[in-house]
Amino acid sequence: MLTSTDSINQTLLERLAVYRQKGLLRQLRIADEAIDFCSNDYLGLARSSQLKQAIQHANAEHSTLRTGATGSRLLAGQTTLAQEVEQELALFYGTESALVFNSGYDANIGLLACLPQKGDTLLTDELIHASMIDGARLSYATRHRFRHNDLADLKAKLEDASRLQNGQIFVAVESVYSMDGDVAPLRELADLCDEYGAALLVDEAHATGVYGSENGANGEGLVAALGLKDRVLARVHTFGKALGVHGAAVAGPAVLRDYLINFARPFMYTTALPPHSLLAIRCAHDQVRADSSALQQLHHQLTYFRGQVAEKLPGSQWSNSQSPIQCLIIPGNDRARRVAAAAQATGLDVRAILSPTVPVGQERLRLCIHAFNTIDEIDRLVDVLQKALAETNTL
Incomplete structure (x- = not known):
């Protein structure tokens, strides 16, 4: 005999199944080994050994x-x-x-x-x-x-x-x-x-x-x-x-x-x-x-990235952004997922943002440029996007 909990669980499974069929099911994914082009850690402070040591020192001073x-x-x-x-x-x-x-x-x-x-x-x-x-x-x-x-x-x-x-x-x-x-x-x-x-x-x-x-x-x-x-x-x-x-x-x-x-x-x-x-x-x-060095480095890397995009991806569509958040518009959930998957397969942590989170036709890759991203990593990202976009006919 089904209990009330069983009935509710079945309802939840059915709702999740609808999301899965639409390709919208969200899942948690660890990407510690991937090159970060997705987090909001723009200055790299979350991974800063200097900040970590300062926090440890402050905690030691306030040990009581x-x-x-x-x-x-x-x-x-x-x-x-x-x-x-x-x-x-x-x-x-x-x-x-x-x-x-x-x-x-x-x-x-x-x-x-x-x-x-x-x-x-x-x-x-x-x-x-x-x-x-x-x-x-x-x-x-x-x-x-x-x-x-x-x-x-x-x-x-x-x-x-x-x-x-x-x-x-x-x-x-x-x-x-x-x-x-x-x-x-x-x-x-x-x-x-x-x-x-x-x-x-x-x-x-x-x-x-x-x-x-x-x-x-x-x-x-x-x-x-x-x-x-x-x-x-x-x-x-x-x-x-x-x-x-x-x-x-x-x-x-x-x-x-x-x-x-x-x-x-x-x-x-x-x-x-x-x-x-x-x-x-x-x-x-x-x-x-x-110390403003990380901020200066961030703006330097961002300028370099935008220059590479202009040179190598001239037909691509981007949001009107001068900030570290750079959004490549790829209409269609399936296409956006495919380009993101191509980048992920090369070790780049790139995520697709799909409808209905964004309007239909505005699906995208939400790329974040960081102070710690190297020139080689940025070149690799642009090259992967160039190839993936050509393969999916999104240019």
């Missing part, structure tokens, strides 16, 4: 600290170390305050779910990250999407919101978009927000460590690079990408920090990061501040 936070920040998780790290982050990002979250996903959900309230309007770029979408779904505000980086469409929706709503207006974007690698027109967005009295919220996940003031040497993000810090209400900086560690922080005015402490549920109701994670965050920022 507990191994875990043992509670939320509102309970046992608030420590002198957490307070000090947040003060250091506020200085690094040039803002009044910073509040650490356990991940960028938590930070985006917490920010967007609690900041726009019922009676407010939330306007989001149609290509924002899943974490921002999920946070927006939890908000009681009226939400409208505007076409990606389309200032005219946003202006029209701001006009409607200012005419029809009495509450606050919020605009949520990414500074560097995770799936296309293109950047938001932040200056123009800030101008529009000023014009209509809207608050601008910017996810800096893929800009943190890669862009910043003083010609990008410090890595505070694209908002800082453009001198817009005082015109953005909240910036979300994540540390698990270019900074090579874990966690995130929302940077902004002190009143925003106080508000999030009281209303952001992913902050209020989760066990805080352990001390060793806070020390790792500190060490990663110290290294980025002190």
